[in-house]
Amino acid sequence: MTRHLLLAAAAAIALPVTASAQSMPTVPDAEVSALRDAAMQDEYAWDITEGLTTEIGPRLAGTEAEARARDWAVAKLTEMGFSNVGIETYDMPVWVRGEEHGAITTPFPQPLTLTALGNSAATPPEGIEAEVVYFASFAEMMAAPADAIEGKIVFVSHDMQPTQDGSGYGNYGAARFVGPSFASQKGAVAMVIKSIGTDNHRTPHTGGTNFAQGVEPIPAAALSVPDAEQLERVFERGQPVRMTLTLTPRQTGMHESGNVVAEVPGSDPEAGIVLIACHLDSWDLGTGAIDDGAGCGIIAAAAKHIMDAGQPRRTIRILFAGAEEVGVFGGDAYYEAHKGEKIVLVSESDFGADRVWKVTSVLPESAEPVGARVAAALAPIGVVGAQGSAHGGADVGMFARNGVAVIDLHQDGTRYFDLHHTPDDTLDKVDPEQLRQNVAAWTAMLAVVANAPEEIGPVTHAE
Template structure:
């Protein structure tokens, strides 16, 4: 009570500069020394490991998350469940049969169809990229296994994933429409290891799914070298994932209650589910860890003006279901701003905002508080990620803390996404940036929630 009154008294001062107990600079610098985020990431990846949406492992992750968030002192910790269409991996093997027999390292894409139980063997037809596949006549493809390459390279802002992502998102459906019996792609990875990159694909309505798998980059190189020799290639594939029917997923929610219930919610989070191949360290134990650790910094310093809601989303990977479920359930609640951490664990290098007019003063305060961490202002195009994006599209404020993505697609969606890929120092820089952002946004004296607060 006393704390609450103190915060209200401090309000006029906040208009000039952030006041105790939530001085952004002080909290930011203290957060650099906090290991809460590391502890969360270590615990989730060790004690749960892989946690595919809809699986028993994801359900265990929710139980783990509730216990962890309660133990950290958060309030109103609870799970909001929803159903998803389940999909799970089966066997997956592949080989070059001719001209040079040898095994291939590959993995099924999410939503892939299956080969027959004893596999499929067919001639390969290869395309350099999606455009070449699109341009090819169906009679060149019918009855064959399609290969599609891509030229994705690392980019700090991850933008390469947009354009080149079509090879995974669209090529399988196009190949299926043209009569291919299966498809293998050069996966969306910037590494050169025998660890193929999975990720979701989607078949257009009316298209019967075919087996769709990603090759590791060294395997794609091998295919392309043989293609360059002009030799006909035959592949054998055994890929047997299946649709399981409806499965339960859920979002785990925790709060730092604010002193001003009418000021709108500051929603932050990452996603709790992961692909099944690795232990989901950079995607996205890091994101849930960073956001919860930053919220805890604020909580431990005293009550902020606004309620901070930490959401650990379920089923982001296989269809963005958790984000949509949260929006559908909470859309009547005013949100002052939304922010997601879902791009690894490397340092924040830029912040992006998408703010309504009343919230414009936040930008300068963010710039000042984040610059000492090496973070610059972007071009005003925040998206709030896959899970909180619906809010920005519906008009809420969005603030992105953009992580350096130069290494992200080296291990993204592979078995190699494990705890050792997280750099503790860069993880702490993330927590510091999020703490500073929360100190500013959760305490901002302006009316942020589109005039609703």
């Protein structure tokens, strides 16, 4: 009950902001409000998240587990009554994890908990042993001369803090995204980073790293946050530090992956398609509950509520994208195959399962009232209608970057980077009450967007 009071208070504060931005207040549509409130009792999103994480578990892109997840999703979406359920395949390069061990050997011998980053090179099976050079930040590593790094294992730390909007991932994440490539260019024999995470558990955060063309891949791993802090304390003692590292991942060549699609057909083919997305693949360490089983649960549940309320004007197309984590292969393949269709708006749920706290949009001028009606419909469940851009998630990003309208329902990311890409991304981390608020927000948004009488054309002033 406290939560509801808080949400109501947030809504009361939020509304005037939206209203002033839109110059006059918009009253929520009664039918939309009724659908939204009914969706607050949703069970579909939990059913999908629980089922996918339990019956499939981890589903690394391009593996047979991801293939089982596609079959599972086709069966589930068919059972729910969606139309045109199917799989669209593509091939992609597949990297798989091997053994992973590390230990400080000097001056204080002890094991370290770490995990290989996606695309990491392998060490010899017996591992390597080398001096470690410590940088408190990625910027400090970049500023260091090559002779401080050559022949050594680079250790880069950071001081990432939790934030509601997840800002910080782009900045602190650079050490993971491109750090090993730069370390390799400076002659490092391997790189370990403090996990790009905000927790304090011995559960390291994996994630992809990318080696620039022509750069020799090196072994690259993330230490759990407590292990990275331990290594920092060891460096504080001022003595030379050496460590062993054994990583035996491998690139296995090209394998099949695929997207799963389904539809709620609209009554007006000329009105265009609303494309809503999540991703079906997960990293291999956890069961992908918050990243992104819950996202698939949320969008499919919302589409189900709209379908059951009667045929919408616009077709709602569900995309459970494959292979997002390892390079957005599914989203990119989907864009190439479908960019010629009349997709008028995109939106994605891929930031956990905690509540929606903000909505932003990029819409053509003619459709700005649609955005105002969405914001009005979301305010009663504690969502701020805010200025600011919208980008879609990774899997619909190509559409957004090419002029398709976007609505972003921003999820609370305060604890997202406690769990992101770790073994700890499991079902117990999903709060059923917040999951339902997501479904209610998506149901309200879809009710407005799919039935809007306005034309939703391309955004000609796209960034």
